[in-house]
Structure formats: structure tokens, C-alpha cells
Amino acid sequence: MNDTMKKVGVARKIERPNTKEFIYEIFEDFLEFHGDRLYADDGAIVGGIANFEGMPVTVIGIQKGHDLDENVKCNFGQPNPEGYRKALRLMKQAEKFKRPVITFINTAGAYCGIGAEERGQGEAIARNLMEMSNLRTPIISIFIGEGGSGGALALAVADNVWMLENGMFSVLSPEGFASILWRDPSRVDEAAALMKMTAKDLMKDHVVDRIFYEPQEGLENNLNFTTEQIKTALRETLGGLKSMPTEELLEKRYTRFRQYGEFSE
């Protein structure tokens, strides 16, 4: 197993702190809100309002469980369309009340099932991408574990994208990559190394702006070690983003995503 696959293993560990644990550690007064007002409440996405050192904020994240019971409730952190629509509803609410949005991302990907397709998984993700690119309030996204494809991106069209040392973000899983492109699942290590999916790689590609270190004894044993760094980063960043004129904020967000691509002409 190479270094990248070791990181993937850490990111997927069932003990790894989940979104709610990060929220309780970083914010005060968190009130969870439920439902997309259209169909249902998706346990895979949690969200609500909270207090960050006196500043009202909206927090949204993809929730995983630590055991089977918890994972059944949150669908193993794989959101359905109603989850993405709940997230969008809360983001529009944040826009109305001029609260910054902070998202926590930790998912293998959007759920692939019959119901998800019937209720428009593609449409739900697409809508989030478009609406977030133009949301008139600051957005910060933090990758705390897995970041699987469009299902992760649907909460990550942000002004700042941060990642934990053992976080990841990729177009598909290394297992999927090896079996689809090479028809050889055993080449997963090679795929992982090639895919440049770790925090450091993503920083080089300007996908990630900031990396938070994890304690040697494991994040699950000392979450505070990392959340203190996140708090410092939020303290340094939120004020500036909040005081920036909205047009400038949106222009910068547009430019951030506009630059991705390598081509010749």
C-alpha cells in the first residue's frame, strides 16, 4: 500500500470524526434544521445555524456514522437529491440573512440508486453548482475526509476550500479508476498515486488553499488539535470575506473556478 492509499484508508476510517463532531467542536449554539421543503429530510446532510465567536453562520455538512445503526440513518454519508436541496435551501436562507456558509465535506459520492435518479440527483447537484457560484454571501468549504466526485463538489463551490491532512477529493475513487480505465482493480495503488487526490497534490493544482494538520495519535483521539487550526483560519478569513463588497466576492469566486483547465490552441 502506498502513501496515498494509506491516506485514503485514514480518510475512510469508521472512527474518523464526522461532520456533527466538527460542528460541536468549532461552533456554539448549533441548531439543526431539517428537510428540503419539497420531499423529505435526508440524514446524509446535516445543516443549521450556529454561532462562531459571536458571528451567526450557517453550517452544512455531509454526515457519516461510526457504526451500522448510525450509518443506516445517514445512508453512509451518501446524499440523495433531497439532501442537496436541503443544503441549497439553507444556503439561500444564509444569503437572505447575510450569514457566511461553512460546509463540511465527507462522502464517497452522491447516492446511486433508483430513487435518487427518479428524484433527479443530477438536477440537484447541477442546481447547487450554479446557485453556489452566485450566492451573495461568503462560502468556505472544508474537506474533512472523503471527497468523492460531483457529490462532494455540490457543496464545494466556495470562496475558500480547505482540507485536512488526510482529506481527499477526486473525480472518482481510485478503485473505480483502476477498474474502469484499466479494467484491473489490483492496480488501485498506481491509480491513487496518479490521481493527485491528496491535500498536498490539490494545493499544487489550486483546488485547495489551506491544509490542516492532524495529530499523530489520530484525529479521533485528539480532534481539538485540528479544530483549533480551523478556528484560527475561520477567524482570519471570515471577517475579510464578510466585509468584501458582494460583487467583488462573486467575481473572485467566478475567477477561481474559471481558471481550471489545461489546453493548447
Place this chain on the structure above:
Amino acid sequence: MNLFGKRSYFSLDGNEDKKKNDRKRKRTEPSIPDGMWIKCNTCKNIIYKKEVTEYKLCPSCGAHFRMSPAERIAITCDEGSFSEFDADMSPKNPMRYPGYGEVIDNAKKKSGINEAVVTGRGKIGGYDTVLAIMDSHFMMGSMGSVVGEKITRAVEYATKSRLPIIIFTTSGGARMQEGIISLMQMAKVSAAVGRHNEEGLLYVTVLTDPTTGGVTASYAMLGDIILSEPKALIGFAGQRVIQATIHQKLPEGFQRAEFQMEHGFVDRIVNREDLKDELTIILKLHS
């Protein structure tokens, strides 16, 4: 020339023996003179190629065969009105994927175009519009840097020129060989579409077979008006992936255009022969 590549990627009946026998039969039976006869993959009838018109429909069952951007332009735009943007844009290799250059060269040879989308400006029924037409013959219409950039530029051009944009989608999704940069194209194009939308301009998508993955989960589903060709496969997740997740048989007609309309994600299913007329009405009513 393989104009009539298969409409669907995989058989859902899992009947491998039957497929093997089919292959065997093909080898032993006298071969049909190349190019004169083709087999429709929908009705399985052998059809005389000369009966297939420029609309590329099966004369026997009406199935809509996949078509190239040049063929699409010929039946959609007013004659001689189309002028292409960024025709020479080519991909680099952002992920240093081994052999990517070769893969691209082969795709160019196979499809006769430089990348999986053609963009430009033209007239439909006398109305000016910007167009983007994807091509499934080029690496299954997958979206990498070039597809993302060409479509983004076309949308930005439409915003600046205060023109509508019509995108004909067909894609297997993000181009995995370009890694995370291909995923970011979803956000890039969606942001450009968002700005066009903010300006109160018209965006129409025409979903053609197949439209899946990252293209469905970005600009395909963002049209003010979403049209689809009959029986086109439209979805987010691939059918094999869904089957592997849920371990049950998928319902008949799952993820087809008719399924999407029934579930509220497509405005209208339009026969290819009527598409130009309907697009003309839409452009007229928004002009």
C-alpha cells in the same frame, strides 16, 4: 464508417451466452456487403442504408441514431449560417495520464474532430443563437478541460452578445483521464450558465443519447427549457453502478427520456424531424 454505433452501452439481461452465440453467428453467416446494410440496435432489423435520411432515424422503428456535430448542424442551422469557435483547441495532460496523447489521437481519427464538442454561432429559422454540440464519438463525449473551456467561452460569448445558447448534450460524464480538473469543469460551466441566467437570457438544452454523469449533474439540467430526443438515456449514475449498489434489476425504461419527463426533469420529448421547428418557435417567443 460506423455511423450507427450502438445506442446503449451494455446489455441489462446479463445473457452472456446469447451474446456469444450472436457473435459466433456473425462470423459464420455470409457477410452483408459493407456499408450497404446496417442493423438497428433498437429493433434489430436489418435496414438499407440509403433509406436513412439526414435525420439519422431508423426507417423501421424510428430510433434516433447518434449523430456527429456536423450532421446536427446540417439539420438544425440555416444553411451556411454556422461559424465555429475555438476549432483548434486541444487537451494537454493535466494528470500526466500515461498514453493520454495516443488516446486523444485515436479519438480524433475516429471522430474526425478535435474534441468532444463543437461550439459556434449560427441561425435557426432566422434567429441568431450560440450553439454547443457534443459528440459521443469522441471519447464518449467525456468532459475534460477542452469541453469545459469551449462551452464556458460559448456561454460567456452568448452573455456578452445577449444571445440565447442551445447546448446539445451527449456524454458519459467527466473525463477521468484529466482527474480533478475534469470535475472542476462542472463548476466552471455551471458558473458561466449562472451569469447568462442572471442576465435574463435564454438557455435551452437538448438532451441526446446518452447524457450521463457530470454533464447531467451540471449544465445539461440547467436549461430554462430542457428538450430531449425520444428514448435517450439520461441519468446521473451509470446503470452498472446502480445495479452494483442496489443488487436488483432496473425497471424497464429506467433513465430514458420518457422516464425523465414522467419524473419532471424534461420539458418536452421532441422527434428529431420536428426539432428545428420547435427550436425556431422557442427562439421566436424569446426574441
